[in-house]
Amino acid sequence: MTYDTIIKGARWFDGTGAPSALRHLGLRGDRVAAVSAEPLDETGCPHVIDAAGKWVVPGMIDIHTHYDVEVLQAPALAESVRHGITTIMLGSCSLSTVHVEATDAGDLFGRVEAIPRQHVIEAVEQKTWRTAHEYVEALEELPLGPNVAAMLGHSDVRTALMGLDRATRKRVRPTAAEQAAMEGALCEALDAGFVGMSAQQLLFDRLDGDVARSRTLPSTYARAKERRRLNRILRQRDRVLQAGPDIASPRSIAAMTLSTLGLFRPRLKTTLLSAADLKANPYLVYIMGPLARLLNALGGDFRWQHLPVPFEVYADGIDLVIFEEFGAGAAALHLADQVERNALLRDETYRRRFRKEYDAKFGMRVWHRDFFDAEIVECPDDAVIGKTFGQVGLDRGGLHPVDAFLDLVVEYGTKLRWRTTISNHRPEILDRYSADPGVQLGFSDAGAHLRNMAFYNFGLRFLHRIHRAEQAGRPIISLERAVHRMTGELADWYGIDAGRLREGDRADLIVIDPEHLDASLDAYAEDVIPAYDNLSRMVNRNDATVSAVFIGGEFVFGDGVAAPVLGKRRTGRFLRAGGR
Template sequence: MRNVTYDTIIKDGRFFDGSGGPSAVRHVGIRDGVVAAISEEPLDETGCGEVVEAAGQWVLPGMVDIHTHYDVEVLRGPDLTESLRHGVTTILLGSCSLSTVHVGGVDAGDLFGRVEAIPRQHVISAVDEKRTWENAGQYVAALESLPLGPNLAAFIGHSDMRTATMGLDRATRKEVRPSAAEQARMERMLREALDAGFVGMSAQQLLFDKLDGDLCRSRTLPSTYARGREMRGLRRILRQRGRALQAGPDVGRPHTLLTQAFGSIGLGGRPLKTSLLSAADIKAIPFVIHLLRGLAGLVNRLGGDFRFQHLPVPFEVYADGIDLVIFEEFGAGAQALHLQEKLARDELMRDPAYRARFRKDYESKYGPRVWHRDFFDAEIVACPDASVVGKSFGQVGQERGGAHPVDAFLDLVLDHGTDLRWRTTISNHRPGVLRKIAREPGVQMGFSDAGAHLRNMAFYNFGLRLLRHVRDAEVAGKPFVTVEHAVHRLTGELADWYGLDAGHLRLGDRADLMVLDPSRLDSSLEEYNEEPVAQYGGLSRMVNRNDATVPLVMVGGRTVWRSGRATSLLGRERTGRFLRTGEQSRSPLTAARRTPQTPRPSTTEIAS
């Protein structure tokens, strides 16, 4: 007699399988960590450990976040609750050429500290304390020894490999090239990472990503110093193995974007899977987004396998004083951020010659750039001087005798330091353009930067915000994509492109899923919130809080988030695992997995 007992049944929810196919009300049975039944008819609840009533709610695969910097946080906080609570169950580490596979604590601190705005001293202590690995395979084993909350996958960072091979000083000198032995070692590191299941390699060409520390402070990341021979060898391995290159072109050198994009084309052979940063509707150069959309389509028609990464929400950033990465893109801003001591910074900002340089950089509106450089479009949200709160720096200057906006900004930084908090939106500010990008096949939904820029931004719930945009347009009778397609873009599409066993809810799939209340896709998704980070000494970081929107999250068939709270599993037991590219679930039920489509009206079930 067949045993049809389930560990969990989720009943009467609108079911999305992650393929983009039609959704429908279904009952989902979970047994031994995998999807064991998908049925139009109610399932037998006899002996079931948990029954979840999901009427009026959506049942979705867990979302995939393809661009994070959790490499440090995961070592001491492997639950990664800030992403899980929003339905993200698979997370990619190792973006922007940065990973902790080969470098020690001090080098990791110099690589991550300033670029990703993670306190350098905590990077050093976390890596030195937890490091038990010497290569990529051991790194994966070390991750899987932790009580992981979500599933992880990873890029190997080019700056990580280059630093470990050449030393940080030599790796950041223009005149130095890797020797033949050093090139061979980096290529061996890459092969080892791919053998361990990494999705590929991340590289960087962006020149305003600067190093922290003292030894090489304010030099750009090691990956930016690589030249053609070095990169050709690494790219050849990725192309041969069918793995992905994540790259960041330099906005100040547009030819680097074209080089990366057209480098994806196979020219009669295998294309190089390339994911490029990033498709953004930048305020400073509003026409460029249309060129990027066209470029992706052209490259793929010519035989490439090319995608832009895109954050599908307004890119709003906050800053404490002058501590914000956008100032790195011009000389006067980078000059101030180079100085670690407040007294030295203050002296610089009082210097009339420095102020003149800053004004000149600010007023230079031509050429590629990220920040719009408009202090009238920068709102002060907190300051000991309450009279300036709610105003822009431009307004403050006007009220102070017509002072230049730069002088008004520098005066307030001098008076209040990091107690001056302000915000601006850099890109993705036009809803109509966001709707167009959401339909582009050459664009991937991602670029959250979760785990980095702790005081500057919070996009942990970017997937929910996209779904709200889609749902609101549908309700208004002006749909731009279906909800099913939007779910696919956040789940199965990403997992399939990177070769990961995630993003789908088919029979035999691991039960990584979320239950979502569509009535709570509301303004709570955009509210400002902060929360202390224990592993960073209690630093208060920006977060998202919309707990009513996602009442349930499961990883591997185990409930990790329920009714606004983490369950007792998180931080104590491992629910997630390291997902190796090309590896399917080890469950014996995998053989019964169906093609990714919504089941016909019947009970589709795997017998135990």
């Protein structure tokens, strides 16, 4: 028996949570042909990897990305692949490119996800599909790097069928024909293998362009009847609703969480976005786990989506989505013209409004609104680098932190770069969620917010924390359970063929050097995106950690170097729900 690749002597994790063991793996074609305690016959095998002292684990799954645009222009998706992500999910937050036309897609993605609008338009202008089935066919004609699964975005289909202007007006409801067409589009997507639908009720995701600029996403205008009828289809098909509630509205949160319950109808598999341990609300985290357990005990199937690393964000000037959640910030971002924006930022009436909203202590929010917790990392004025805006205000005669911030933004614009941590800052809470079955690990937003955050290697950072705790003699969960949480657990819940590494399973795997699961994983780096006119985006580069990545049995990345096949020939495939 011959193999295309043999991986020798690695600590093998199968993705089920079962005990790991030293094993030799033989790959043939796109499958794992052998998992053996004894050495395999290397005769005729062209690719032998000595993995002694290393781990071999199933390729990890990223359940929350916004690669919908990038996959059309750079389908290798190398920044995720290099860190061991072999399966990604498209269509998060009600946004997808299945039905929407190019200009509307630019308006939907440009400001909400901070993907340059003109590049969104250019990518979607090349579309050759009109239906979900044709979209899947188009993806599979691309030289995909990782495997791809998808959700249909509610805002996508609502815009396509109602028009962006009508879809974002409070008093406009879909006609009976439009409602039926939306339901038909969802059914067709589920028939094509989509795992479900994504929706959004969060009110600080705002649109770009001219038609509906600064209105919220189309799905936020849907009334309960429209959502119920779409959810009914998901219930009947046992598919997933991914959603983001309006965190300022207890009614929205209650409606989305309680929708998982059956109550004389099929339950709804529901996963809600969560910034989790918010600095702005340090107590919310203590009810999330118990709430998920209660809902599931009552017959629901509910999960929170949680990023298992500190939620650190960077900003160039005032260009950051967190400013959308209050009026003064949204007013500034509404102005695309820099001269007009600067005039507003100088205006004292505007500044009084900004200070008032900044100082408000009550109400649900995502950003902690503390400029003493916002460090300047780049600026033409070297004297302010390393300081917070609050400290700059003190240095300048006791200026209010808002005035110190706005003065610097007006003077330096996007040359002013700063950072803060929004949530997930308490290690003990991260540890708690690591083991919570009501929490799914993901929410990387890969492919979006290109200048604002980089969580492409969140899975490796999670394994680092679990491994470090084990070495220190205070284990959080076993390494086997940690691997399972990033692989097989997610694949099972979404119903896709991924996340396992046993004989007969698809050969999507990574080889990890545990000696390099270290602090280098947290390092800041930038790299250009050729498809976006060489825009520099935040990335992670810890290339010593991942020795090899295989997708569909093909070596695609290792030690920081992409294999020639990556992005040139398809290694991944579209994963259809229920296709295990």
